[in-house]
Amino acid sequence: MDWGSVRGLALAGALGAGTVLAGPLSASADDETIKVGVLHSLSGTMAISETTLKDVMLMLIEEQNKKGGVLGKQLEPVVVDPASDWPLFAEKMRDLVSAEEVDVVFCCWTSVSRKSILPVAEELNTVVFYPVQYEGEESQRNIFYTGAAPNQQAIPAVDYLMNEEGVERWVLEGTDYVYPRTTNKILEAYLKSKGVADEDITINYTPFGHADWQTIVSGIKDFGSAGKKTAVVSTINGDANVPFYKELANQGIDAADIPVVAFSVGEEELAGIDTEPLVGHLAAWNYFQSVDTPENAEFIETWQAFIGDEDRVTNDPMEAHYIGFNMWVEAVEKAGTTDADTVIDALIGVSVPNLTGGYATMMANHHLTKPVLIGEIQDDGQFEVVWETPGLVVGDEWSDYLPDSRDLIANWRAPMSCGNFNIATGECGGKGGS
Known part of the structure; x- marks a missing residue:
């Protein structure tokens, strides 16, 4: 791949x-x-x-x-x-x-x-x-x-959602700073290289510590009602994750309808959340506590x-x-x-x-x-590994999907x-x- x-x-x-x-x-x-x-x-x-x-x-x-x-x-x-x-x-x-x-x-x-x-x-x-x-x-x-690097987390996560979950519409939701903006720039280019249309990608950013998610989550719900399988790719960082996931539950968005895959939510962040309504949502990492x-x-x-x-x-x-x-x-x-x-x-x-x-x-x-693992949130705040790469992936410091970077190596x-x-x-x- x-x-x-x-x-x-x-x-x-x-x-x-x-x-x-x-x-x-x-x-x-x-x-x-x-x-x-x-x-x-x-x-x-x-x-x-x-x-x-x-x-x-x-x-x-x-x-x-x-x-x-x-x-x-x-x-x-x-x-x-x-x-x-x-x-x-x-x-x-x-x-x-x-x-x-x-x-x-x-x-x-x-x-x-x-x-x-x-x-x-x-x-x-x-x-x-x-x-x-x-x-x-x-x-x-x-x-x-x-x-x-993105090829050890973000891109495999999108591949999983596209190939295993049949996702066709994409919400790229992030905190407003360099990591989410650059990662989403790479993901947008990658999705378009896979044939995803402009109208099937929406991108939004919020400040650190953002707490009022009602309007944003309502917009995600509307975006996902177009008859195509929709997913949220989350680069939300820090304590803003707590009210974000609570609002998803408040508005009845579960993983069967609109799965969320997060890149900055792990076991520590879930320790402060009632995870029962979040069962089935995903995270992409290289390690989970549940690894045996x-x-x-x-x-x-x-x-x-x-x-x-x-x-x-x-x-x-x-x-x-x-x-x-x-x-x-x-x-x-x-x-x-x-x-x-x-x-x-x-x-x-x-x-x-x-x-x-x-x-x-x-x-x-x-x-x-690194190996790449996709984990599904369980009601005890742990993750069940549902997919992993067959071997180790070498971190790619310069993206193949950005014109100014594809010819660069370190x-x-x-x-x-x-x-x-x-x-x-x-x-x-x-x-x-x-």
Whole structure:
């Protein structure tokens, strides 16, 4: 399928990492501990999603310290709260690297917060792991994208609805910022490439924290009454999801009539919702808590023991932090240093177990190999997997469906070392990479 395509040039050499020579120790690695920055919103509209990511990072650090730490040193978490304030992310990022002298930062949920810290990460040359699905159209040397690119979530979800559910009309409903807008631009182009007419696609955006969904949901209901199977593709983020799903139930929209597939709703978000009226609605991720593997069972047990709550759920971005953290540990140990340049080079080709029974590999474009899962909401707030890709999908940083992107690839392995190499012109440059 289109979403599984792999560009050979972009990925050449990604799995064949050679010997990494240790560079100089960084400043904080010379001290008694190695500092790990944790930059997630603990207040504001995104706290509903990001607080758990802070918690799982503390768990991962604690577990690693029980094993002896990294390079014989204990890890010291440095947690800051950018409070869902996008410019504040850049300020807090600078404080973490310059003042606190952290060696790595695990960061962010929204794309606008990631783009806020990106120039700071580049200027100060630090290593950043970003654990959430995003819109693609970017590959930066300092950022490792452990969440899904559009071909690892959005496009497979649309394929599922089109091929398995017979969907012909599409509501693209999102929060008004870069991730939903760019993802929907890609999806609109993809749907039209599949023969979907303009009048069968409607797109709408609302602000962060939007609460009054009555008119919008009524419009969705009207759009779905044209005699063609209709679905909602949701890129709504944060706490706005709670009133959105409540209004769907209030207006009697169930999954049999107009299914909703969400890209930012997982187990944590459903924990605050009466899920009984939502049974059958969908989410597309690369991991669900309900996945039955020994690795996942151990992770859930460790998580619930750490948090002191046997009902506390896990979710996809937590698995992405689990993968990214373990990759960072392996790369640092392999390199023998926390020096950013050396670790960045060492990360390419690193493979670690995921929680679904396979391995995640960091490719030369700084994206992972991932399975894609479609889950159906159950009345207990968990997801039943109803579909999955037959194998792993390589994250595609530049969309094949946008004219300005289809000729771009990223490969951070020397000698290319470029985030936006144009295969048509043979030049490195342009948008979204550096």
